[in-house]
Amino acid sequence: MIKRILFFFLVALSFNVVKAQDINKPKLDSLLDVLAANNKTMGSLTISKDGKVVYQRSVGYSSVEAKTLADAHTKYRIGSISKIFTGVIIFQLVEEKKLTLDATLDKFYPQMPNASKITIAQLLSHRSGLFNLTNEPEFGTYMTRPQTHEFLLSKMAALKPDFAPSEKFKYSNTNFILLSYIAEKITGKAYPEIVKQRVINKIGLKDTYYGGKINAAANEALSYDYNDGWKVAVETDMSIPTGAGAMVSTPADLDKFIEALFAGKLISAASLAQMKPTIEGYGMAMHKSAFKDKVGYGHGGAIDGFLSSLQYFPEDKLAVCYIKNGGSYTPENIITGALSIYFNQPYAIPSFKSIALKTEDLDKYLGVYASPTFPLKITVSKDGATLIGQATGQGSLRLEAKEGDRFLFEPAGIEMVFYPEKHQFLLKQGGREVLFTKE
Template identity: 50%
Template sequence: MQLPGLRLLSCTFFLFLMNARLLFLTGLLGVATAARAQQLNTAKLDSLLTSLATNNKMMGSLAVSRNGQVVYNHAFGLAQLAPPVPATTATRYRMGSITKMFTAVMIFQLIEEKKLTLGTPLATFFPQLPNAKTIIIDQLLSHRSGLHNLTADAAYLGYMTQPKVQAELLAIMSKYPPDFEPGAKFDYSNSNYIVLGYIIEKLGKQPYAQALQKRVVAKAGLQSTYYGGKIDPKKQEAFSYKPTGSGGWQPDTETNMSTPGGAGAVVSTPADIDRFLEALFAGKLVSAASLGEMKTIRDGFGRGIMMMPFQGKPGYGHGGIIDGFQSLASYFPDDKLAITLSTNAHNYTLGDAMGDVLSICFNKPYKIPDFAASTFAPAAADLDRYAGTYASQQIPLKVTLTKEGGSLSAQATGQSAFPLEPVSQGVFKFDQARIRMEFDAAKPSFLLKQGANTYTFTKE
């Protein structure tokens, strides 16, 4: 979940438009080899996480489990800035939309108990919601209902930190006209899973928090997973932070967890999320048939679960953003490998960080990025020459470069501007999205490099 809008991490080229993206989901890293993962290079993982924390790129925790055993569990950075409290492997993070996997599991448990079906109309529970007679449970699970995403509107920012009861949120959702007819298309909406959480409460006659404990936590043997409340450092819960713009961190907002509910209120640790994924795929939470329904993918999303491959290896999981927290969790059934990365501060794309981790876990060629600040100062005349608007024949996008102080800022069409850091003569970077721009000394053009992609932009 992400603010504003608690939006799903999505898979698209436009990573560098200031949004966190799952680069490794696109499969752009090539075709996988048949070799299984060998001995885990824990020293390289240590080096990567230490570099991220030392250079104020990220703080959080990473857990890697194989065959049901934790093979790597490492925290980096701080759980709290003032007074400073180092993060540990016991530190708990708000998991955002990873909650949706838990909610989907409980819905399928109720289906197996014959308390509802994928075809049950929403009107059975909440007839006041738009299109309730034609929306079915399947469409809520797969984000194909057309219910408007309440967290996508500016009004949400006015009440996100305040407690809300079910009746209030249902009233808010009832006011929005549907975005499209049920089943017409996929469009991620947190409203779907907030409503599913309410259905779990109605059918089970108990709060979501209690259902979570009974139906998932106890069955999977989780130790640090629960419905969150106000952040409490006495429970080893991390606070979240955002970049200051000067290389440091400042406190981020704190959403009241009464609103995200079944869409994003779970608090946990990476090791516990790994354990949850292992229990799910081992048949401890739902039947093989139900898991198959969850894994049926359309438009990149199944029913509460996302397709998350890496270099051709099939993977399943979910991402989550809420306030300054970001998490990614993925399970690779062929390798019986579960990996969860959770952060409470980031100035580096989470998808890239997870791609780094996966490259190490699967023993792919990988070099830890150099995050050291550059001391290179470009000439003012060069900055004047670089400034302008550029277009590419490869993608329908324009980028405007503006001289600011001793460097440049970049702004893509319809997006916010972001600063570029000078690296060397004609070379600039933006680490948060792993962008590198290389200007041609003879032509008014530059190469934009991001991951394995290179695009040529020419000044208009």
């Protein structure tokens, strides 16, 4: 549900012009220090400009149990950022005329539902309709153990499709697991070797590889959930996600990867143009992102307790990546703060002091709000002494009260600042702002 909310908010918010100046490194340090001190994050941030690292900082531990502090070379599972690697490999095969985007899935895996109607392009753009393997009810019973391609293919083939091919967009890891297998069939090599030869070695990535069981002694981060202390999260066996989410890397290496991609070092400009989203927020293995008036491209990732975000802004030749192995503060929210500071935009370091309100204190905020620049209305209600926000057709969000008529929904990085006397609130998310007025 949070992904849907993020999609609607991120594509619809208004933009303002920004200008890059000198980097305020002490303020960037303060942002990460505050988050770490409040157990909101553990992880690493890297910002690169024109191919050079201009800021790097790590906070927290790669291993809480061993008290190993994270550093610039700590390796993290990057989840679905792996899909960009797979997308690059597929487009390389297309350029080599070993595959076409209109080739159908039945040429490789005829046992899959609708295989004769599903194209490579639809797999890349999540328009196949194939059910997401990681959402199937039994996934948790086998996700921590090694699995064969045959076992996973039987699982994916048995899942009822969500819709007919090309009918609409719906994110599904099944698409990219199958693309990984297709690349293996065409090349005759295992995916770890394919990605090593075609991407990692080609551009000289030093801390990037196909993951295995986490080795904390090799500076590989474990992931954690926080509940009155850091608790080690479950560990997915990396035989399962393959090209949908099995890569391990660092923010610095991922910055270098996406810079090389946009510099034409991995695929042609024509192929890159097909990867990039056009109208929707997702193209072929790539998301569209934004900060103020700037358009960026990249991907997010989630696996076990790891969350990550990689964004590249071509006009500024600016790459930014944050990967966390623990804490509830989203990478997108951290990147928004980092970009605000980088571009010398007004930005307040987060405060995590909550305030207690009575149910009657919330009455001045209640109502239905709309904005001419936003496609959905937002209804503000209450449940006892908790304020509730709900966009049309979306799930309800329980908002945390802060000082100054401010309310947060931290998991999605949403802030709502109310102006009761004007019957308005300002919605902030991902560096964008929209003013809503009560109907």
